[in-house]
Amino acid sequence: xxxxxxxxxxxxxxxxxxxxxxxxxxxxxxxxxxxxxxxxxxxxxxxxxxxxxxxxxxxxxxxxxxxxxxxxxxxxxxxxxxxxxxxxxxxxxxxxxxxxxxxxxxxxxxxxxxxxxxxxxxxxxxxxxxxxxxxxxxxxxxxxxxxxxxxxxxxxxxxxxxxxxxxxxxxxxxxxxxxxxxxxxxxxxxxxxxxxxxxxxxxxxxxxxxxxxxxxxxxxxxxxxxxxxxxxxxxxxxxxxxxxxxxxxxxxxxxxxxxxxxxxxxxxxxxxxxxxxxxxxxxxxxxxxxxxxxxxxxxxxxxxxxxxxxxxxxxxxxxxxxxxxxxxxxxxxxxxxxxxxxxxxxxxxxxxxxxxxxxxxxxxxxxxxxxxxxxxxxxxxxxxxxxxxxxxxxxxxxxxxxxxxxxxxxxxxxxxxxxxxxxxxxxxxxxxxxxxxxxxxxxxxxxxxxxxxxxxxxxxxxxxxxxxxxxxxxxxxxxxxxxxxxxxxxxxxxxxxxxxxxxxxxxxxxxxxxxxxxxxxxxxxxxxxxxxxxxxxxxxxxxxxxxx
Amino acid sequence: xxxxxxxxxxxxxxxxxxxxxxxxxxxxxxxxxxxxxxxxxxxxxxxxxxxxxxxxxxxxxxxxxxxxxxxxxxxxxxxxxxxxxxxxxxxxxxxxxxxxxxxxxxxxxxxxxxxxxxxxxxxxxxxxxxxxxxxxxxxxxxxxxxxxxxxxxxxxxxxxxxxxxxxxxxxxxxxxxxxxxxxxxxxxxxxxxxxxxxxxxxxxxxxxxxxxxxxxxxxxxxxxxxxxxxxxxxxxxxxxxxxxxxxxxxxxxxxxxxxxxxxxxxxxxxxxxxxxxxxxxxxxxxxxxxxxxxxxxxxxxxxxxxxxxxxxxxxxxx
Numbered sequence: 001x002x003x004x005x006x007x008x009x010x011x012x013x014x015x016x017x018x019x020x021x022x023x024x025x026x027x028x029x030x031x032x033x034x035x036x037x038x039x040x041x042x043x044x045x046x047x048x049x050x051x052x053x054x055x056x057x058x059x060x061x062x063x064x065x066x067x068x069x070x071x072x073x074x075x076x077x078x079x080x081x082x083x084x085x086x087x088x089x090x091x092x093x094x095x096x097x098x099x100x101x102x103x104x105x106x107x108x109x110x111x112x113x114x115x116x117x118x119x120x121x122x123x124x125x126x127x128x129x130x131x132x133x134x135x136x137x138x139x140x141x142x143x144x145x146x147x148x149x150x151x152x153x154x155x156x157x158x159x160x161x162x163x164x165x166x167x168x169x170x171x172x173x174x175x176x177x178x179x180x181x182x183x184x185x186x187x188x189x190x191x192x193x194x195x196x197x198x199x200x201x202x203x204x205x206x207x208x209x210x211x212x213x214x215x216x217x218x219x220x221x222x223x224x225x226x227x228x229x230x231x232x233x234x235x236x237x238x239x240x241x242x243x244x245x246x247x248x249x250x251x252x253x254x255x256x257x258x259x260x261x262x263x264x265x266x267x268x269x270x271x272x273x274x275x276x277x278x279x280x281x282x283x284x285x286x287x288x289x290x291x292x293x294x295x296x297x298x299x300x301x302x303x304x305x306x307x308x309x310x311x312x313x314x315x316x317x318x319x320x321x322x323x324x325x326x327x328x329x330x331x332x333x334x335x336x337x338x339x340x341x342x343x344x345x346x347x348x349x350x351x352x353x354x355x356x357x358x359x360x361x362x363x364x365x366x367x368x369x370x371x372x373x374x375x376x377x378x379x380x381x382x383x384x385x386x387x388x389x390x391x392x393x394x395x396x397x398x399x400x401x402x403x404x405x406x407x408x409x410x411x412x413x414x415x416x417x418x419x420x421x422x423x424x425x426x427x428x429x430x431x432x433x434x435x436x437x438x439x440x441x442x443x444x445x446x447x448x449x450x451x452x453x454x455x456x457x458x459x460x461x462x463x464x465x466x467x468x469x470x471x472x473x474x475x476x477x478x479x480x481x482x483x484x485x486x487x488x489x490x491x492x493x494x495x496x497x498x499x500x501x502x503x504x505x506x507x508x509x510x511x512x513x514x515x516x517x518x519x520x521x522x523x524x525x526x527x528x529x530x531x532x533x534x535x536x537x538x539x540x541x542x543x544x545x546x547x548x
Numbered sequence: 549x550x551x552x553x554x555x556x557x558x559x560x561x562x563x564x565x566x567x568x569x570x571x572x573x574x575x576x577x578x579x580x581x582x583x584x585x586x587x588x589x590x591x592x593x594x595x596x597x598x599x600x601x602x603x604x605x606x607x608x609x610x611x612x613x614x615x616x617x618x619x620x621x622x623x624x625x626x627x628x629x630x631x632x633x634x635x636x637x638x639x640x641x642x643x644x645x646x647x648x649x650x651x652x653x654x655x656x657x658x659x660x661x662x663x664x665x666x667x668x669x670x671x672x673x674x675x676x677x678x679x680x681x682x683x684x685x686x687x688x689x690x691x692x693x694x695x696x697x698x699x700x701x702x703x704x705x706x707x708x709x710x711x712x713x714x715x716x717x718x719x720x721x722x723x724x725x726x727x728x729x730x731x732x733x734x735x736x737x738x739x740x741x742x743x744x745x746x747x748x749x750x751x752x753x754x755x756x757x758x759x760x761x762x763x764x765x766x767x768x769x770x771x772x773x774x775x776x777x778x779x780x781x782x783x784x785x786x787x788x789x790x791x792x793x794x795x796x797x798x799x800x801x802x803x804x805x806x807x808x809x810x811x812x813x814x815x816x817x818x819x820x821x822x823x824x825x826x827x828x829x830x831x832x833x834x835x836x837x838x839x840x841x842x843x844x845x846x847x848x849x850x851x852x853x854x855x856x857x858x859x860x861x862x863x864x865x866x
Contacts, residue, residue: 056769061760089771102762107784107860117770154861 002073004175004208005032005055010068010078012050012059012232023066025050026232034175037202037209039223039240041216041255043445044416047232048212049098052178055210056093057085073175090117094169098181100161104153110164111149118172129171136167139204140197158309159190166198170205177202178210183218187308187472188516195221196529214445216255217518220244221525228252241522254447256520261453261479265498266301272335274299274466275320275353275434280329282312282319289315290326290490297434297483300464304477304498306513307487313470316487317436320468321355333434351381354427358439360419364411370397370422371407377429396425401455417448421455428459436468441476453480474517478502486510508543552856559852563845567838571623574837575616578830619834629831633824638835641820646839648719649809649816652732653801656739660801661794664744668751668790673778675756684752687745699738699811706734717812735812739805743797750793754786761785787858795851802847803840 012025025047032038040048050063057077059065070077072092077085089095094117097103105113115129124132130149137145140163153161162182169177182198183191199222202209211222219226219240226243228235228251236249247253273296282290290312297303307313318324320331322342331338333352339345357363364373374393378384384392394404400421411419420440427435437456441449457480459465471477477484477498484501486494486509494507501510515528536542603609607618622629628638667687671680690698707715713733723731758764759782767781806818813819817836824832856862 053769058769060765086771086773089769091771095766095769097762097766099762103766105763105767105781105785107781116772120770120772120776152860152864155864 002034003031003071004034004036004073005030005210006069006071006074007031007051007054008069008071010051010054010070011066012047012054013064013066015062021064021066024063024232025054027068028229028232028234030227030234030237032176032208032210034208035206036225037211037223039219039226040210040212040229041214041219041226042229042235043214043447045231046229048214048229049180051229052180052210052212053095055176055178056089056095058089087121090174091121091123091172092174093176093178094172094174096162096165096169096177096179096182099185100165100182101153101158101185103165104161106153108152109149110151110153110156114149114164114168115171117168121172123172132171133167136170136201137164139201140167141193142167157190159186159194162186162194163197166194166201170201170207173205174207176208176210178212180212181214182211184213184215188474189308189512192516192518192525192528195525198222199525215518216244217520217524220520220522221518228255244520244522261450261457263302263457263480266482268301268497269298271298273297273332274334275468276332276335277316277320278330278332280316280319280326280331282315282324282326284315284324288327288490290319293329293487293490293492295468295485295492295495297466297468299433299466300460301482302460302467302469302480303483303485304469304471304481305485305487306471306474306477308472308513310489311487312490313472313487314438315490317355317438317468317470320436321353322350347381351430352433353436354430354432354434355436355438356420356423356427356440359443360416360423361411361443363423364419366411368410369407370409370411373411373422374426374429377426381430392429393425396429399428399459400425415448416444417452420444420452424452424455424459432465434466434468436470438470439472440469442471442473449476456480474513486513508541512543552853552862555856556849556853559849563849566845567841570841571620571834571838572616574834574841575612575619578833578837579612619831623835623838628835631824631829631832633827633829633832638832641832642817642835642839644721645815645817645820648814649802649805649818651719651728652717652735652739652805652809652814652816653798655729655732656736656743656801657798659736660740660743660797661747663740664747665751665790665794667744668748669755669778669783671748671752672755672759672782673774675752675759680752683748687748690741691745694807695738695742696807696811698741699734699808702734702737703811715812717814719815732814735805735808735814738808738811739801743800747790747793747797751786751790754789755782758782758785784858788855791854791858792851795847795854799844799847802843 007028007030009027009029010025011023011027013021014024016022028047028051030038030051040051042048050060053060054065054070055072057065057070057080065078068078072088077088104110111130111133114133115124115126118124118129118132119126133149134145137148142148142160142163148156148164156164162185166182179198183194186194195218209222211219213219223240225238226240227237228243228249230251236243236247236252238248243252244256247256275297277293277295280290280293281288293312293316295303295305295316305313305316315324319326322338322340322345325340330340333349338349342350371390371393374396375389378389378392390407393407397404397406402418402421402425406414406418406422411422414422423440441452444452453476456467460467467480469476469480481498484495484498485492486501486507488509493509494501502514506514515532518524532542607615619629626639628642630637631641667683671683674680703715706712714731715734717732717735719728719731755778764777764781767777772781805816806822808814809816809818810822817839821833821836823829824836
């Protein structure tokens, strides 16, 4: 059988800060047969997107294809003229980007973008392309296929956009589609539907695909073969079953058996709650966001607030910290009501509740050294200055398992996980009683995230800090929560101790959430979808992802 | 009310407020002009009595704030006042001048705006090639020279040496459109050279900025041509900054022509204002100042509205 795509010893370089070329893909080879799906998996920086783009003969700005060979149906793309590549892209190979919200042009209607490649390359007339697009909208279960394309990108939900992007890649009927983390930006309940739609469509249309992701459980649902990448090198290639069940390399084994932190649930002490949110209603302007939300947090415990985008979980954090005064209801600390607005709170009230954000990159001032970032908190709350402050910052760095020499570093010199540790050190500097963690691990690779979680748990053991842990990631919840609060569309649908919430019978929404988390098992996707269909047929209530 | 209408109304109220502040500033500014109209009218040999009599006659002896309110009230009624120098109603003096200035600015804009945007798009499309660099060098050289210098060079080359066009842009009422166009060709060329560079640079920068967006990568990966990517995918998203810079330059064409009008002895608003300042004809200075300010405010309002209209998220609500 002739190979559809054959990459031999591919080297790709990126322009470094000092203007020198550095290899980011260091000699990767791969093969793909027609109508098969190859999964590329690895952590950030593994080079998987770069390799995916190379299948279109494309290198991002600041990168270049250095040497090697990229053959599409025997035709060499490496070193091909721009004009030749132009006639391959959008014709024989199409690309589905990670963030459809950013990858669609905001100025044009969806349909005009979806049919553009086919029409511009003269593959179809506009009418033919529109008809094909409508057929595919239906196939990917997009609502109102006749009207869907008339909308602008900002008028449809993220899950719909991602499916529209898949349609956009399929309309020209290419031989190969490169999917680059197509569901990473989606909620887990939406993700499962998009996955199912994509999987069915590529199988039916007989297209081959390169499926790029950092999530091994996901790629196991989609791919026939998996290639594991690390730092621009191939670690291991094999059929999906072999990679999952009999990985040869240590790195692959580590990916397969991610030993997640498992903290036993701490029993409730029955003491009065340290932090209490009582019947809070909140709104942005005239748009109500929270409805009658009540949450209680005891000293030394962890409450995980779990929900999807738009569930109001981050708004809850804004209410507690005083960034968004609620419309009604109150927040109590140690039994005493807190002033609803940040400006009315005393310095001590501010000190006792600290916040750690999702994106450490933007939460740290890039022009300040770590000493200043962490030290400011010490000066502000305790008036500690000079050499004493420097010593104290160094001690806090050790607390978060960073070397003391980092006091003189700038955030730009640190990795994502290290930056998040600096954020935690900054929160600790205030000697708080409650830390609100807003998606603190979602921007990190799995292994790094796990280490950060372990750190948070150790700090809790040592200091008795209480955490309000906001996340969309159920694995994190299972790992560290004592209590769980499940939120949906601004309301608490269920709350209680972890053991109760995670044991059936579930609330239908909790059930949907739990069953949508991909599991490291070949055929998981098909099994879940089959089970849902069967339960529905039996007349049980099965919630489906709301198409927000 | 439609959100856009509300926005326009909001901006109009703000604009009126701005004008009020500007009017006070202009009034205060003309108050501290050195010299005295009465003195200027009567000349150096005037007796103090004669000066006092004329001051009373013109109402200059009243306190400044009374005169300001008086002037403002008259202005709101559409009465711009009377020239101190020659006792002609200011509205009569201004009518023809404003028309001339708008004609000059309009012709310059009709040429400069399309040329600048086209050049900007071409420079962005052929970014970092010799074509882009040539466009940049030529337009930047033009903007680096003061407009009176460009004006005199153009006069020297095209009027004095080549005899192609008149060196003095004299226009008069009842003049034929084509004759008028011919008469203003040099001032139009001067103004265009000055504003094209700014608009072209901003157009290029706005497009280049958009070119870094993920949806441009999507377009590239669809195998579209560079020209289609630039025109169809980048330009529509770069419109807001382009509109803003175009409008600022239009305002400059109306307000900033003073020097060019003087160089070409063109009977426009700028000339009128310069003459009035020389003659200490305070009401005329005030009236022209307010008209210039109003032009600025209105054009900026237009820019805001157009820039908002260029955003599909606002044109097509969810």
